[in-house]
Amino acid sequence: MAMAMELADKLLLVLRSYSLPVWATIISGLFVAVSLSLSIYLLLNHLSAYKNPEEQKFLVGVVLMVPIYAIESYISLVNPTIGVDIEILRDGYEAFAMYCFGRYLVACLGGEDRTIEFLKKEGSSGSDAPLLGNASEERHVNHPFPMNYMLNPWPVGEWFYLVVKFGLVQYMIIKTICALLAVILESFGVYCEGEFKWNCG
Known part of the structure; x- marks a missing residue:
């Protein structure tokens, strides 16, 4: 155990004395300039x-x-x-x-009022295309696991917009x-x- 502690101390000493290679500084500087x-x-x-x-x-x-x-x-x-x-x-x-x-x-989307109007329209439409990646057919946003067992799906509309804005x-x-x-x-x-x-x- 003492040998492991001594080895760890030596490793920390080497890491503390480590200086950044010049090539890393130059390459990163070039990428920053770009x-x-x-x-x-x-x-x-x-x-x-x-x-x-x-x-x-x-x-x-x-x-x-x-x-x-x-x-x-x-x-x-x-x-x-x-x-x-x-x-x-x-x-x-x-x-x-x-x-x-x-x-x-x-x-x-044209401002807050038009965004809410758009979400309400999309939330009530019967379209099969999901508005969001994990939206269901009923135009609700389902929560990922394990939150889907604790929270009900969020309906797409004004409330959804306000929750996202608050978040x-x-x-x-x-x-x-x-x-x-x-x-x-x-x-x-x-x-x-x-x-x-x-x-x-």
Whole structure:
């Protein structure tokens, strides 16, 4: 047992002294440059043809996720010690991008009223084609296992839209709070990402 502990300590020492290979930094930097240039090109195209602001403003918010993720990943790769601090920015923007994507979908359907009207119409139609991937013939959304034993299927309509909208806002709030908690716990030295222990979060 003592030998295993000694071996584990030596392995940790080697891993701590490990520095990032130059080739990994160069290759990841090239990919970041490519993703940044393509994202900027796409953003400039959207902004130069800004003819439908109700849709495009949310689409720009989604497209900005690529450069933010690329820069955050590169910084975390080069300097892992500040990775958790940068994650809060990424997680906060991820929550905002989810909101933008949801709003973009609603804008593409013509706004909230038209989206609800569309869902009501589709929910009451007798069409055989499912509106959603796991929708039944009765135009209800069935829950996956094991939730299908606890919850009734959701009818497609206004209530379904409100539940999805509430879930999206709830995700944004919880994601932001969890990111803030991660930074606070990291500053006190009790943040253990991916570990389940009583003495760390």
